[in-house]
Amino acid sequence: MTHIYNSKTPFERAALDHVSLKISSGSFTSLIGHTGSGKSTLVQHINGLLRPSSGSISVGDFVIEPQKKKQDLKPLRARVGYVFQYPEHQLFEETAIKDVCFGPMNFGVSAAEATKRAEECLTLVGLPSLFWHRSPFDLSGGQMRRVAIAGVLAVHPEVIILDEPTAGLDPHGQKEIMELFHKLNKNSKLTIIMVTHNMGDAALYSDQILVMEAGQLKMSGAPEEIFSREQDLRNMGLDVPETMVFLDKLTDKLGLEKGRPVFTLSETADRVADLLNGGAAHV
Amino acid sequence: MEKIIEVSGVSYFYAEDDPWVLDDVTLSVNKGEWLSIIGHNGSGKSTLAKCLNGLIVPQKGSVRVGGFDTKDETNIWEIRRLVGMVFQNPDNQFVGATVRDDVAFGMENHGIPREKMIDRLAQSLRLVKMEKFADSEPHRLSGGQKQRVAIAGIVALQPLIVILDEATSMLDPEGRREIIKTMRTLNKEHGLTVLSITHDLEEAVNSDRILVMNRGKVVREGSPREIFKTPELLEKIGLDLPLAIKLRRLLNQRGISLQDTALTQEDLVNELWTLRSTM
Ligand SMILES: Nc1ncnc2c1ncn2[C@@H]1O[C@H](COP(=O)(O)OP(=O)(O)OP(=O)(O)O)[C@@H](O)[C@H]1O
Ligand SMILES: Nc1ncnc2c1ncn2[C@@H]1O[C@H](COP(=O)(O)OP(=O)(O)OP(=O)(O)O)[C@@H](O)[C@H]1O
Ligand SMILES: [Mg+2]
Ligand SMILES: [Mg+2]
DSSP, X not given: OBEEETTTSTTOEEEEOSOOOOOOTTOEEEEEESTTSSHHHHXXXXXXXXXOSBSOEEETTEEEOSOOSOOOOHHHHHHEEEEOSSGGGTOOSSSHHHHHHHHHXXXXXXXXXXXXXXXHHXXXXXXXXXXXXXXXXXXXXXXXXXXXXXXHHTTOOSEEEEESTTTTOOHHXXXXXXXXXXXXXXXXXXXXXXXXXXHHHHHHHOSEEEEEETTEEEEEEOHHHHHTOHHHHHHTTOOOOHHHHHHHHHHHHHTOOOOSOOOSHHHHHHXXXXXXXXXXXXX | OOEEEEEEEEEEOSSTTSOOSEEEEEEEEETTOEXXXXXXXXXXXXXXXXXXXXXXXXXXXXXXXXXXXXXSGGGHXXXXXXXXXEOSSGGGTOXXXXXXXXXXXXXXXXXXXXXXXXXXXXXXXXXXXXXXXXXXXXXXXXXXXXXXXXXXXXXXTOOSEEEEESTTTTSOHHHHHHHHHHHHHHHHHHOOEEEEEOSOHHHHHTSSEEEEEETTEEEEEEOHXXXXXXXXXXXXXXXXXXXXXXXXXXXXXXXXXXXXXXXXXXXXXXXXXXXXXTO
């Protein structure tokens, strides 16, 4: 798939350059990459917000190709939800709760059922009911983000695309929202595609990580694999999770060898204990 | 130390029937310091920021910036010249049709002479690495590129005080480090006063002072060391702790006894190194 913005104008810009990839249903995929590397452009193709300039993309039995022919995308959008990078781009209704109801009702759910789902989802994302009847634009940044996420969950999609879902959330909220997605992925087999700059989240929750640079897919693999290529990541302006950054500093200082990637705090503490006692890192 | 901002007894609500969003807030900002503001979603951080540049005027209390009271409308231009604010959503800040126009427009508004404008435009876009995008439409940039341009627009004005409202939340790890480093250079070498609203604790740990907000009130204020000395309170109000502190606790549970002083990763590494060499 290739995507060129403003094609055939002086402002032409190739944002995706012959990208090929597969995402299995029920999996959790994270996309990481430098600012402007094409992550948002890529994921917008998955629910038909953008059409490729060349190449094609299939989602289930839906095929999106560069052709001009009008295609009814509604059935696709009912199955693939999209949470925008900036929640302001997604919200539009008079009140937060109406905003969340809009999705399900648009796909044929009754008003009563939509309201029920909206209440459930707003609770799940941790927005106190006191804010449900406010205009979404009179909410704080993190509150808006929660409404935007609830709005997509309420549609009960099979696939959910999250473009930096935790940006603007307070630390407690970040953790809760990630745990929520993790649970939906494991228990309800929701397929998750997440763009993130948080290397720790990518490491902890993904089955697969895709690394983008300048419109190209540069690496793909399991978190262990991706984060053992530290130098390659740094060369692309990326990093390893905080736990690894810390262990690197420690092994450097102690003059010991680096071990394999470690992502949780408790594993990190175990590793530190090993380093202090034995000294030899498990390579 | 010279106080550049003084907020005293400030309370604010958005609408008559709404609760107080800021509730008797008193604080001051020292000239040339880097002050981080942390707090849960909806705690009033952005509202406070809007009070500081006179965008909103509190119903109670007073806000003085460089000695100018925001209540007095005739001071508004003076205050806006002193305080540059990078908004949480950069789209709210863009006015120009191109990145170049956008940055230039702000300078024009501030009456900066033409010759200087050209220099500063180039300089500020270079600082945020967006010089190649001068002809792009701000609204058609990637999320992180928008944040970079928004920062350039404020840096070009060379204000005395910069308020960053989660201004680097969409940047990749290296980009975030670079921007913070650039701001820190301006802070250290040119005496720029920085107020940074952030959820990034590693950034907060490196500031001169931290202010903690909870439900419209300032509940703690002090050096990073003082603030993180009572981790329980921070956790109780939905905040997190720096990695070094969380790790320290787990290590103590594993029988590695550490002091309760390490705050940064470097502190902890050094302590562990000392410990190992005495084992
Ligand atoms: N609507 C648009 N019109 C023209 N160019 C665009 C448009 N949207 C994005 N671009 C450009 O395409 C490239 C890829 O942008 P994209 O938004 O996909 O990046 P990203 O990886 O999501 O970055 P970020 O992490 O900053 O959000 C960038 O150089 C950007 O300037
Ligand atoms: N324009 C508005 N009208 C009415 N209420 C508002 C408006 N803007 C914010 N609020 C409310 O005021 C409170 C404080 O909001 P504020 O934006 O200052 O929070 P914040 O600390 O910046 O949060 P966040 O971390 O989510 O950005 C919130 O409860 C919010 O819902
Ligand atoms: Mg993006
Ligand atoms: Mg805010």
